[in-house]
Amino acid sequence: MSRTHTPSQSVFITGASSGLGRGLALELGRKSYRLALTARRLDALEELAREIRNQSGNENVIVRKLDVTDSQAVWDVFHECAHALGGIDIVVVNAGIASRAAARTRTFHQAEQVFQVNVLGAVATIEAAMSYFTERGHGHIVGISSVAGLRGLPRSAPYSASKAALAVYLESLQAELGRSDIDVTILYPGFIDTAMNRDLPRRPFVISLERGSRILARKIERRVRSSTVPTIPWGILSRVFKLLPTRFLSGLR
Numbered sequence: 001m002s003r004t005h006t007p008s009q010s011v012f013i014t015g016a017s018s019g020l021g022r023g024l025a026l027e028l029g030r031k032s033y034r035l036a037l038t039a040r041r042l043d044a045l046e047e048l049a050r051e052i053r054n055q056s057g058n059e060n061v062i063v064r065k066l067d068v069t070d071s072q073a074v075w076d077v078f079h080e081c082a083h084a085l086g087g088i089d090i091v092v093v094n095a096g097i098a099s100r101a102a103a104r105t106r107t108f109h110q111a112e113q114v115f116q117v118n119v120l121g122a123v124a125t126i127e128a129a130m131s132y133f134t135e136r137g138h139g140h141i142v143g144i145s146s147v148a149g150l151r152g153l154p155r156s157a158p159y160s161a162s163k164a165a166l167a168v169y170l171e172s173l174q175a176e177l178g179r180s181d182i183d184v185t186i187l188y189p190g191f192i193d194t195a196m197n198r199d200l201p202r203r204p205f206v207i208s209l210e211r212g213s214r215i216l217a218r219k220i221e222r223r224v225r226s227s228t229v230p231t232i233p234w235g236i237l238s239r240v241f242k243l244l245p246t247r248f249l250s251g252l253r
């Protein structure tokens with residue numbers, strides 16, 4: 001796609017208090033984007049905003065407490081941030097949780113929590129952004145799915161299904177919006193070193209948070225339609241992954 005973002009634009013990020021959201025905020029902050037950073041932990045967001053100001057002198061950073069499972073709050077905070085920043089150009093739907101448990105021990109509540117945050121929280125964010133971008137006539141929605149959403153992985157039924165749901169929701173938007181001025185990007189990270197996966201026994205092809213954040217920022221700036229992160233090896237592996245019979249996936253537990 002030929003259009004790219006310019007650093008004077010503003011970005012709304014959910015789940016910016018740690019991990020990929022935080023890394024992306026630091027990366028985009030360095031490039032002078034105006035930032036609206038949201039999550040439930042306000043103290044972590046305030047510390048992040050200070051770090052961005054100290055690191056790059058970027059004063060255009062606002063932080064807001066937001067639990068994405070509260071759909072009314074998502075709508076209110078999104079519009080309040082749009083007003084405070086003088087507009088929002090890019091929305092990164094990033095807030096997410098993981099839950100790993102064997103099917104025999106998993107509870108409905110664990111699955112429900114994952115769907116509340118990763119699916120309904122994401123949909124609330126996407127719909128607030130869609131309504132706002134439709135009125136403005138342009139915008140860019142970025143969803144952070146996962147390579148785990150490409151197949152149902154063992155011990156990860158809620159997480160894999162939630163990430164597949166987010167990707168397909170955005171794919172449907174892409175199909176519907178066609179070549180309009182509202183772009184949709186679907187990103188499928190492999191393992192990037194964050195609190196979400198640090199306790200896993202194996203993290204194949206794991207990359208540092210700094211590298212992962214740089215790649216995410218680059219792909220967002222280029223407005224790619226969809227991509228794994230990093231492209232290699234996950235771009236190739238994801239194609240193989242989709243063809244594997246489920247009995248081969250059981251080795252990934």
Ligand SMILES: NC(=O)c1ccc[n+]([C@@H]2O[C@H](COP(=O)([O-])OP(=O)(O)OC[C@H]3O[C@@H](n4cnc5c(N)ncnc54)[C@H](OP(=O)(O)O)[C@@H]3O)[C@@H](O)[C@H]2O)c1
Pocket residue numbers: 014015016017018019020021038039040041042044066067068069094095096097117121144145146147188189190191192193194195196197
């Ligand atoms: N790291 C990876 O390898 C990897 C791979 C594929 C996909 N992803 C996806 O990347 C996204 C970020 O994950 P991460 O690895 O950076 O994990 P992380 O470090 O645990 O960060 C998760 C973020 O989501 C926020 N969050 C959780 N529940 C929330 C809620 N109810 N409302 C608002 N914010 C909430 C957390 O902030 P608060 O607790 O302050 O609210 C935190 O900022 C997730 O969607 C994850 O599925 C990560």
